[in-house]
Amino acid sequence: MTSRQNRPRDRGIPEATVARLPVYLRALHGLQDRGVATVSSEELAAAAGVNSAKLRKDLSHLGSYGTRGVGYEVEYLVYQISRELGLTQDWVVAIIGVGNLGRALAGYGGFASRGFRVAGLLDADDSIVGQEISGMTVGHIDRLEDIIADHGVSIAVIATPAAAAQGVCDRVVAAGVTSVLNFAPVVLSVPESVDVRKVDLSIELQILAFHEQRKAGGPGDYEPVPGGEPPGAAHYVEAVEA
Amino acid sequence: MTSRQNRPRDRGIPEATVARLPVYLRALHGLQDRGVATVSSEELAAAAGVNSAKLRKDLSHLGSYGTRGVGYEVEYLVYQISRELGLTQDWVVAIIGVGNLGRALAGYGGFASRGFRVAGLLDADDSIVGQEISGMTVGHIDRLEDIIADHGVSIAVIATPAAAAQGVCDRVVAAGVTSVLNFAPVVLSVPESVDVRKVDLSIELQILAFHEQRKAGGPGDYEPVPGGEPPGAAHYVEAVEA
DNA sequence: CAGTGTGAAACAGTTCACAGCT
DNA sequence: AGCTGTGAACTGTTTCACACTG
Secondary structure (H helix, E strand, C coil), X not given: CXXXXXXXXXXXXXXXXXXXXXXXXXXXXXXXXXXXXXXXXXXXXXXXXXXHHHHHHHHHCCCCCEECCCEEEHHHHXXXXXXXXCCCCCEEEEEECCCHHHXXXXXXXXXXXXXXXXXXXXXXXXXXXCCEECCEECEEHHHHHHHHHHHCCCEEEECCCHHHHHHHHHHHHHCCCCEEEECCCCCCCCCCCCEEEECCHHHHHHHHHHHHHHHHCCCCCCCCCCCCCCCCCCCCCCCCCC | CCCCCCCCCCCCCCHHHHHHHHHHHHHHHHHHHCCCCEECHXXXXXXXXXXXXXXXXXXXXXXXXXXXXXXXXXXXXXXXXXXXXXXXXXXEEEEECCCHHHHHHHCCHHHHCCCEEEXXXXXXXXXXXXXXXXCEECEEHHHHHHHHHHHCCXXXXXXXXXXXXXXXXXXXXXXXXXXXEECCCCCCCCXXXXXXXXXXXXXXXXXXXXXXXXXXXXXXXXXXXXXCCCCCCCCXXXXXXX
């Protein structure tokens, strides 16, 4: 059931569209930096790596922000997409788990530039607590509930080892967090009201491996996988310079 | 009706199914570690965070590997999924860009345990080249083509700053790599024969923000966006650090 | 029986192609 | 003339529900 609301524009934006809006936004920022004022669906689509029909359909879910015969005004579209995504307000984030990955996240410029403010870096390891990372001091995980309450954290980023993730998740949810970005390779269980998105490095690699395997074997009738043959030796690719 | 008992003739496993197989595989490994020998679709689905109908349909694309009235033999299913994904062979990976993220990837245990062997860590920065990371010495990006050829790298992981990513991508593709996992926040262009998957941290956060925003403003509520909309004032920076 | 495997229905997302606006 | 916006056709995915089997 989608909660229908009475808004000027129909507010049921398809999930697939939502997932692409950030990509469009980035492409638009690129155009903005190059001083481009107006862009056609064809051009923007190319910059975003989709086809133009899809782009137009996606944008049409936000409203009619283009001009027929002309295209879209870059600045205006940036604003509309930002607003739709909720990026015109700041979101407060806590990063839990300050290993290699947590560090990478803490230093990731893409957060701050999109209105995500990191309110705390937390870890359970005493040798990490107190360290200065990207201008922030790592706090002890004991302070999790305080940090969430004091700073109004609404999004938690979990970058702990797998074994710790569910426990941390339960705590952040109990403390009022309603969105979780999970980097730990586990399926988190949460109440229905909480959104979880997961990023799993090894899953992405496995999906690539599947397709890679398929390429290696030709269009024959037989099983593509021989059994123990190491890949790589016989690879060639058509030239790709540009 | 299927032509034979096992292994459907049907070459095409749906993409959505492929994307879930690694999740099932992980759940199965968990069961294996706990000594579970047999599992029903209901139980496995719960462990993987999907519903049982979807799981059964997914598995049915690989063949009839279950026993009616009983369930699936864990070990056998692990093997079948691994084989389908191409994990019964080793894949050689190179990681390009050894900033925070590259370091996290280099140390990520999930790679080695799934048959992904990291053949090289490469960076352009002389202060990073030569460093020892997770038991490997960081090589200079100049050696990219050598490493790819010598080790038979078929998957490249790009963890460079955005500005460097396309150039690196062109080089790995020219050197014979046919699968790329891209962490840089850019749309890479590659020949059709090359697979690219991208992981974008800030996009995931933006998707969460969208849903978060929707929760916050209840039905009939107005959004907390102020009227002032000076589109020129927004100053977004596209810099990503690595 | 209990639980898989699967047609068929329902739903979601993409692509087509063109009407209609500037 | 050119390009957006969108119904309609199409393709892919999920869910349902039950026949079938060990």
